Amino acid sequence: MNQSIHPTYASIFEKDLIEEIEQTAVFKQIPQDTTLINIGDYVKSMPLLLSGAIKVLRVDDKGDELLMYFLETGDTCAMTMSCCLGHTKSEIKAVAELDTELLMIPVQKMEEWTAKYKSWRNFVFESYHNRLQELLHTVDTIAFLNMDERLLKYLKEKAKVSGDTILHTTHQEIAYDLNTSRVVISRLLKKLETLKKIELRRNSIKIQAI
Amino acid sequence: MNQSIHPTYASIFEKDLIEEIEQTAVFKQIPQDTTLINIGDYVKSMPLLLSGAIKVLRVDDKGDELLMYFLETGDTCAMTMSCCLGHTKSEIKAVAELDTELLMIPVQKMEEWTAKYKSWRNFVFESYHNRLQELLHTVDTIAFLNMDERLLKYLKEKAKVSGDTILHTTHQEIAYDLNTSRVVISRLLKKLETLKKIELRRNSIKIQAI
DNA sequence: TTACAAACGTATCTTATGTTACATATAAAA
DNA sequence: TTTTATATGTAACATAAGATACGTTTGTAA
Numbered sequence: 100m101n102q103s104i105h106p107t108y109a110s111i112f113e114k115d116l117i118e119e120i121e122q123t124a125v126f127k128q129i130p131q132d133t134t135l136i137n138i139g140d141y142v143k144s145m146p147l148l149l150s151g152a153i154k155v156l157r158v159d160d161k162g163d164e165l166l167m168y169f170l171e172t173g174d175t176c177a178m179t180m181s182c183c184l185g186h187t188k189s190e191i192k193a194v195a196e197l198d199t200e201l202l203m204i205p206v207q208k209m210e211e212w213t214a215k216y217k218s219w220r221n222f223v224f225e226s227y228h229n230r231l232q233e234l235l236h237t238v239d240t241i242a243f244l245n246m247d248e249r250l251l252k253y254l255k256e257k258a259k260v261s262g263d264t265i266l267h268t269t270h271q272e273i274a275y276d277l278n279t280s281r282v283v284i285s286r287l288l289k290k291l292e293t294l295k296k297i298e299l300r301r302n303s304i305k306i307q308a309i
Numbered sequence: 310m311n312q313s314i315h316p317t318y319a320s321i322f323e324k325d326l327i328e329e330i331e332q333t334a335v336f337k338q339i340p341q342d343t344t345l346i347n348i349g350d351y352v353k354s355m356p357l358l359l360s361g362a363i364k365v366l367r368v369d370d371k372g373d374e375l376l377m378y379f380l381e382t383g384d385t386c387a388m389t390m391s392c393c394l395g396h397t398k399s400e401i402k403a404v405a406e407l408d409t410e411l412l413m414i415p416v417q418k419m420e421e422w423t424a425k426y427k428s429w430r431n432f433v434f435e436s437y438h439n440r441l442q443e444l445l446h447t448v449d450t451i452a453f454l455n456m457d458e459r460l461l462k463y464l465k466e467k468a469k470v471s472g473d474t475i476l477h478t479t480h481q482e483i484a485y486d487l488n489t490s491r492v493v494i495s496r497l498l499k500k501l502e503t504l505k506k507i508e509l510r511r512n513s514i515k516i517q518a519i
Numbered sequence: 520t521t522a523c524a525a526a527c528g529t530a531t532c533t534t535a536t537g538t539t540a541c542a543t544a545t546a547a548a549a
Numbered sequence: 550t551t552t553t554a555t556a557t558g559t560a561a562c563a564t565a566a567g568a569t570a571c572g573t574t575t576g577t578a579a
Contacts, residue, residue: 159452163453165448181438190442231400235388238375242451242488269526270526271526281527282568285526286529301574302525457535479556481556496558
């Protein structure tokens, strides 16, 4: 590995563990829009995010998609971890939302470290905790909000993750993420523009307030 | 504690751990429809289900509810566990679906056992894994299914949990669990009856096939 | 510059779901 | 038996969201 570990991890892991990570983890650079994993794929390693962001989606048998949440620096994919430990196939699809750097930890090491390092156990538990929280918010969003509210929330979330109030995306892509149609998104975006919450351009949307 | 530990747990935990559980766990009998915990409650112990079933709900700020999943014998509430470990308030509401027996484990013991017993760690990891899986199905259900499909799934799930093809419930209660209105449920139930999938009576519904 | 494809706007219609209102049925209590 | 509360049936209407169709805009490449 030709990359020193990110401060986020350096501050929570024990020295010995950091050394092990530096020895065994594989550093990867992922360009934006790369699909990292698909439903049904076998999982043999677990990612630690160093920079960038990953969007995690659920896909049904008809191919309909739904964005569940974003992973950011310092996060790991608890779903992937869960699959690793249970030796089952991936339950989710993951796509790089931005150019992303990550460390891949092989599954054997995970099990070893769980017994060996308290800081690793805490990290794993905390990751599960965070993912459960995030999934609860996902449930809230689709169970209790209308599409216009979901859309605004989505736009704000995306702006937060990218650190930019201008989103470079199309109506069709938004429709995929929210599991609805392009026409519905165009309609609601127009409504949000009328309300002065956003400003529409070709291939981009400017958020007025986050 | 005046109750020997359930075979489900006896087969997965180490001897020493079982002894500790028998010494420190508090045995509780919960009558049907009892609310075990509410959103915002402080959590000081974690339940192990010995018998019965618990339904786990999400509630929004307007008081709207949504059933997420059922816990059954051998399950623990990973959400509660998660809150215990994170020392945060409960994110969910839990109600006894049936008369239920459980063991309450104090939070301090949990942390102790995590370092001490491999079988406990595995149990905790597996519980997290199961809960993530279950939450994904919840997301699938509300994201990809129409209300009539959700209703049928709900009825079958409820029949499975209670071990009875006759469900003793009202349309209003179903409406609460699915976060819709009683009229909608009555309408869809009538449709399911026409399709010979169920048989409607006052205060009960007979499921034809599970 | 023209041609083309992709992105976007919008009208029209359909359907699922939610709302209101009221009638009827049934069990339990008086 | 009569009363009462609860549960259920159903019509009529409102609204959110999905589907279809087609026109317009805009960037890019020939």
